[in-house]
Every structure is written in structure tokens, then in C-alpha cells.
Amino acid sequence: MPGKAPWKMAAGATAIALLAAGCGGGGSEDSAATSNTVVIGIGEPQHLIPTNATESNGSEVLSSLFYPLVDFDAENKPVVVAAESITPDSKNTVWTVKLKPGFTFSNGEPVTSENYINAWNYGAYGPNGQGASYFFEKIKGYADLQSKDPDGEEGPKKAPDPKAKTLEGLKKVDDATFTITLSAPFAGWESVMGYTAFYPLPKAAWKSEGVIAEGFEDAIIGNGPFKIKGKWEHDSQIVVEKVADFKGEAPKVDGVTWKIYQDQQAEYADLVAGNVDVQTQIPIESLGKASADLGDRFKKSPNSTFQFVGFPTFQKEYQDVRVRKAISMAINRQEITDQIFLGSQSPATSFVSPVVAGYRPDTCGANCVYNPSEAKKLYTEANGPKEIKITYNVDGNHKAWVDATCNQIKAALGINCVGGEEPKFADLLSKVEKKQPVGLIRLGWIMDYPLMENYLGPLYSTDGSSNYYGYSNPTFDNLVKEGSAAATEDEAIKKWQAAEDILAQEMPVIPLRNGQNVYGYSTKVNNVTVDLFQKVNLYKIEVVG
């Protein structure tokens, strides 16, 4: 039979392919199952260069590889860690950082002040396009490192190179000392330096001055208690192991496997099955059964997330403050956090998160208390719009609560309320930029450093980076600035609180919810805590038995 040979060949090929498929995955079984290491679930980090790691996955991995200058105590006050001392001058403008002696990177290089200065210069230099470059904004000379496109983004001309390559405000004193000069006094600067962007980079990081060596990011070398084992296995895992002679506080575990998940529900399935030891954020879909599945290994702790809606100032119908207050009073926050978020978030009644020093509960006062009759009265008096819209991005799981909020507003005020759907956050922003009538804007904020200023500045100041709704009040701006320039933190907090009181009267936004870490862990580990930045405390966690 002439046709028979190819037929056999096809069958043979399939068999070989199958065999290959079978052999491909062999020998990669977990060898860490019994050792003193833990598996912590994360999402794929976007970047691991500290000045480019702006999301929680990247900064969580980096927290195992690096030892920060400052960390935060239980009251969220900064405490020195890798630094011996951090001292400001009398005006809080020139800050002197002294490093603890004897520290090395995991490749053996000693940590010197140059490692910090070079890393920060790289982060601040505009053309490097680092995501966290705005952290260096307050340092003197930052503007000289940025370039502006002379004819706008669409124009044919290329942006010229910036004036300078290094920050004027960073000066090396000796190998263990350097100074940071700020362009304006800022009492809270020490707290700012607790962020991921302020880690040092070793000499091995550089191909030439100001250029990161190829492949460094995948096998990044830090000054922390752990070092990366092998390479960053993208979309799969990052394994870190203990540095043998680490000079700082030693963690109790010998290593961490950062297991990368695309989907939090898959991660939860693995948590229940015991394949992952810690999940820092249990998804809402799995929250209902978490208590039953995990018992007392299901925990909650506060984090800095703040969810709110803003009123665009360019829409006339929301200019009457009574309208804004009435809408806020028409929302039953407790019902939404209980029913939709199953207690994973809590109602917000202030304009900053409860995790920062200086937070006072209920600064929003009666405006954030559910009171449908008063809301209706105010709204009718002010002759508010007959229909309002809450615009949100559909890729962020916001539909359920926006619809619920709308229903509450409809019921309380007797008006129509619709949810405006935009595919992505960028679409929402471009509409806001063009001043299209988007109605209320759905927004959220995660802090970068634990200061009230990190909410008041970016969200409500006239030139705030995330003030998309265009709120502007000179008195408020001045109070925030005066607070930043105050001599002590207590004085600063007083000014900032005064600024927050203005927000309560003007209601430029409606505070809705504060986030919480809802986390769980396996029976294998103990002493698991998740901090404000949604990171597991790696120095406390331990393996049971």
C-alpha cells in the first residue's frame, strides 16, 4: 500500500513529539519543600531597577535584596537602618547621611556613598525614563536633568539633551558620608528616603557611567539580607537566598521564592493547596470562603490605599458645594464595603489614609455620613443636576461598586445616575484633559511615603501630579507648603491638618474607602505580617517546626 508510509511517519512523529513533551518538564520538582524557606506569591514585577520599580510587586522583591536607609516603626516614624544617622541642618534643607560601616553588596563590593549618588543620578536623569524619577524632584538641580520637547509630543523635533547629568544637590563628603541639598526646606525628607527608589546600586551595575549593564536587572545585586539565586525567571519565579555574613538584622528564613502569578485566584488556589505560603492580597472572589478555608490564618491589616471620586472643576453643575456635599451624603459607604467588598475595605471619612501620622478620623464630618433626607434637602436647595455620571475604567473591577453607588444616589436624591465606562484609565484621563463632561471621576491613591503631605500634595494641590479634577485653592496650597517647610514634624502636621480642614469644607472629592491588606498564609509559616506598603515583613516571618 503506497499511502501507508507517510501515515506511519505521522504517527511516529506524534509519538516522538509526545515523548519530547513528556521529558521536557522532568527534574524540576520542588527541592525546597522541606527546607527553611518560604514561598510568597506576587505578580510579575514590571522592573527591578530600584528607580524604575513603582509598583508593589517589584518593590516587594527589592525589599528582600536591598537594605533601606530608613524604615518605619509602628507609628510610621522613620528609623535609620542602613544609615548610621541622617541629620538635617537647621532649615531642613541640607541633609547629611552617614552610612553604617562594614556593609557590602552581595558580590562583596563595599557600600559607599558613591553607590547612592550614582544610582540616584541615574534615576533622576530624564532620558533614562525611570518611573520613580519624581521622587528626586525635591533635590536641588532636578530640573536641569529633565528635557522638554520644544514642539510638543507630535512635533518633528527631538527633545534636546538635558543641561546636566548629575544632581547638583548630591555631594560626596567621604566614602561613608554624603549630603543631599533640597531645593526647598522639607521636614519630612527622611521619610521620603524610605522608598524603593533610594536604594544604592553597586559598581557592577554600570556598563559605563550612567548606563546600566545589560542583563543586570535580571540578576540584580543589592545590599540586603538576601541575594538573587540564578536569574529573574520572568513570569515564573524569583528565588532569593540568604547572604551568609549579612551585617544588618538577619531574617529567620534561609530563602524566599517569589512565585509569580498572573491571576490572584490561581494564587489563592495554590495557597489552599499549600503550594504557596503567603498571599498578600486575597482576591474578592475568594474572600467569601477564605475564613472557612484558612481559619485564623486569614488576616487583615491596614494599608495606604485610598479610593475616592473627584468632581471636575470644569463642569459647572458641580460648582455649588451643596451639590457635592449632598452627593457625598447620599452614599452609604458601610453598605458598599460590607456587601461588595466583603469587609476587605473600610469606609473612608477623611481625606488622608489612617496609616499616616497626623490622621484624624472623621475630618469629613457630617458630609461623609449617610443621611439621605438631609442630602435630598441640600440637593433640592442647590438645584443640582438631574442626571449625574460616575466615570470609571472597566479594566479595574469597578463596575459593581459604581453601580451600587449610583443606585444609592438615585434612591436618596431622586435623580438619575449612570456609570460612564471607559476601557482604560488612559481613556478616562484623555477625556478629562479635553474637558469632556465625564461627571464624577473614579480615582485611587497608594502612598509613596507615610506622610500626610503625600496625599495632600499630589491629590489636592493646584500643581499636584494626580489632581486630574483641577481643584485649586491658594490658601490650601500655602498651608501644605508651609507644613513641608516647618521646622519639626509636629509643626508640619499642624499645618497639614489645617489644610485638610479646608478640604472638608469644600469637598473637591468624595472620600469613599480605605484599603486593607487581606492576606492569608499556609500552615508551614508563622509570624506573618503585611505592612502599609503591602509587603510581607521578611525579618519576622518564620517556618514552623
Place this chain on the structure above:
Amino acid sequence: MFRYIVRRLLQMVLTFFGATFMLFALVFANQKDPIQALVGERPVSESQRIALTERYHLDEGFFMQYWYYMKGLFTGDFGTSMTGRKNWEMMADAWPVTLRLALIAIVIAATFSVTMGVYSALKRGGVFDNVSLFITLVLLAMPIVVIAPLFQLIFGIELGWFPPTATRDATVWQLLLPAIVLACIVIAPEMRVTRTAVVENLRADYVRTARAKGLTRTRVIWVHVLRNSLIPVVTLIGVDLGGLMAGAIVTEHVFNIPGVGFNLARAIKTEDGPLVVGFVSILVILFLFINLLVDLLYAALDPRIRYE
């Protein structure tokens, strides 16, 4: 035969260029603000915007961008993803696991559907035939977004028979459950087609002749009947491979497999044009070759078919 293959290969080149061009146009049309998409809800500083715009030629027109892409392609450079990684590196990471997954799924589906299809046809109208009809209808009616999490919950977590998730270098054992899920979407049609074809061929003249020659029943069914019945099934399996890749987007997500489906979904979400085009280009090539293979298999299965 040889001339036929050469002709098909030349056609493939044209199809490939046409397909990538259309893809590029579609991705380009969908691209609004990839830089904002990359950073999520964080504000983008102007210098960051300038740097990224320049790096990815985002300020240039469609044809220039296509030109840069094609130029890169011919020098062996698939471009750089918006995440900063090399595209070929990401593809080298993602393709093996997806291919293995799809292969295991195809084998499971083909084995099940062919044996059960033949058996159903032989016992036409019997209990097995009716029960399998019912089961395949149920499977057909359930979308993969339902089957995948359901199977994961039942077999992965509640019963604990299979590991609930897999990784990139997963063992066959870890890939089995997702492969079964994938197979579910193609088992139903493949089995129905096998059954129908076998039923038809059982009545054919050549079967009567074969029996009359005194050949054993097993030989008649498994060699004579099956070979002729497999022609439509083979076509279907070829086409199904596309379905499997599409199904992989959901399955890979649920079972945490960092393969093609997952990367494609992420690339579309972050408006990562070069990456989408890169992955889909390979998908296109794969489709073209599978179609060619299927056509060649026809000739092997049916001697009446000749290619010139």
C-alpha cells in the same frame, strides 16, 4: 508533490506578509496611549514620556513603525517589548510550554474522540451512544471560562487529584488538568464527526467487499473504515489547534501558565504592539504549516487525492 509543496510555501510568504500587515494596522488603530497603559494609574512625568516615546518610535507614523518592525525582523530582531524585555526572549520563554500544553490536549482529545466515536458508531442507538451524545452536548455548551475554574476547584482543590496550578517548566503531570480542560472544547465536535463518518463508511461497498474477502472484523474497522473516516477528523483537528491557542488565553490564566495566551492577553492590555505582532506572527506561521500538513495528510489517507 514537490512542486505542490513549493507552491504552497510561496503562497505562505505572501499570506504571512499580508497577515502581519493587517495585524500591525489593527494593533496600531487600537493604540491610544501605551505609555499610560504601561504605568497604570500613576502620573507619567514629561521626561519619562519623551524617553519612552523616542525609544519605541511612538511619535512616528504607521508606515514608519511597520518599516522599523520589518527591518528588525529581517535582521533577526523581533523588537523590544514595552516592558523593556526583548520580544524573542519572551517568545522563547512562552512558546515551549504552550506547545506542550496544546500537544497534550490534542493527543487527549484525539484519543478520546476517535475511540469513543468509533465505539458509538458501532453501538449506534445504544446506551453508550446516547450517554456520550448527552455528555458531549453538555461539554459543548459550557464555555471554557466556566470549565477551567470549575475543574480547578473540583479536581485541583477539593479532591486534590491534580496540582491546581502549573508553572513554565511544568511536568506533564502538572499540565494534565489544564490540557484536559483544553481538550474538552474540542472533544465534542471531533467525536461527533468521527461517529458520523464511521457510521457512513460502515455501509460502504468496500466494507462489504472486505468482509466478503474474509478479513477479521477488527481489521475491517480499524484499518479500512477508520482510515477513510479519519479524513474529516484530521481536518477538524488541524482547525482545532487554533481553537486550542485561543482557549489557552483563559486556561493559561486560570492555571497560571506563563505561555502564549497569557502573554498575548497582557500585550493587548498594555497596547504592546510589537509583542502582539510577534506572537501572532508565529501563530500565523504555525497555522499555515498545520494547514499544509493537513492537506498532505489527506493524500496519505486517501490515495485518490493527488497534488500536482
